[in-house]
Amino acid sequence: MSRPLEPLVRLIRQGAVFGVVGVAATLTHVLIALALEGLAGLEPLIANLIGYTCGIGVSYLGHARLTFASPARDGAQFARFLAVTLFALGLNQLIVWICVHRIGWPFWAALIAVVLLVPGPTFVLAKLWAFRRPSV
Template structure:
């Protein structure tokens, strides 16, 4: 039985989480553009392809590098997907509330989303999705 690597300290996890997030975002954009341009998918279908690719990159990157967890762990993956979907819902909800209902400029609403959603996602991933189990 191999020994688990030690938990990374918070000050190392945060920048690694950011790097994985940038890689996942780049994957999302590249996959969505490719699906739209090469496969001629609708914008929503192409965006879904991008999202699915980004979820894979985010899960693998955060499991392996940010939180040093086993990659092939079913319950952990389910928790991660729940956090990811909650982040998607929060993104949509905040955009609707701030821009549609309160009349904020889109850029201002997007700035709130760009800070709030990754911060909440990091916390939920750290304490729940990728929690260290005995």
Template sequence: MSSSGSLAKSAGKPLRFALVGAAATLVHMAVATLLLGLCSWPAYPANLGAFLVAFGVSYLGHRHITFARAGSPWRFLLVALAGFGLNNLLLTGLLAWGVPPLYALLAATALVPVFSYLLSSLWVFR
């Protein structure tokens, strides 16, 4: 591949990461909304269920679309768990401030992908 083709491919990586991450985030939000609204789950179990579904979307998407290589599944799991921990810290803070559970969960979920991108690109799939 030419150097310009290689540059274009590497420049597309953040966009692919963002698209896969957006898909996983939307899945997380949709599943959380379903579990909170239709199933009347409490916020934390709904967040865990949504995380588990979104984790599968995220790993498969980044493995096959973003980076086109396996990377380290264990590192990816650690990054995902750290992101989930950060998500729950944000959720706890927002709930403590009186933000309604659905809005708190959606806001916390929207902020974590930046953290995940940095760790995934620098450590998991380098």
């Protein structure tokens, strides 16, 4: 017999795991980018791109396995995940541009806005589209 709050508890758990995986992916991105720029002498944009790409790997595997309990070896799912990631990156950049260049906020304040505004829609898109289970 199913409990009435079970879907809500599952959603809250997924949201929490989504956050933890997101932090791990972000740390991977930042630490690799800083190491490549500082230790290997790569140009910052190249180092950032490589770090971001590594972060995508951590994010995809973490969300597939831990957040949504989906198989990681699914090409269509990975393609949808990349689309969600690119949407999130675009939204991130748009928020920073508006906050810094239009409103005049400092960069750190724009990043707070990004952290507050981007994860929600990203979670919804990941749950309902990128990692959705096919109906049988």
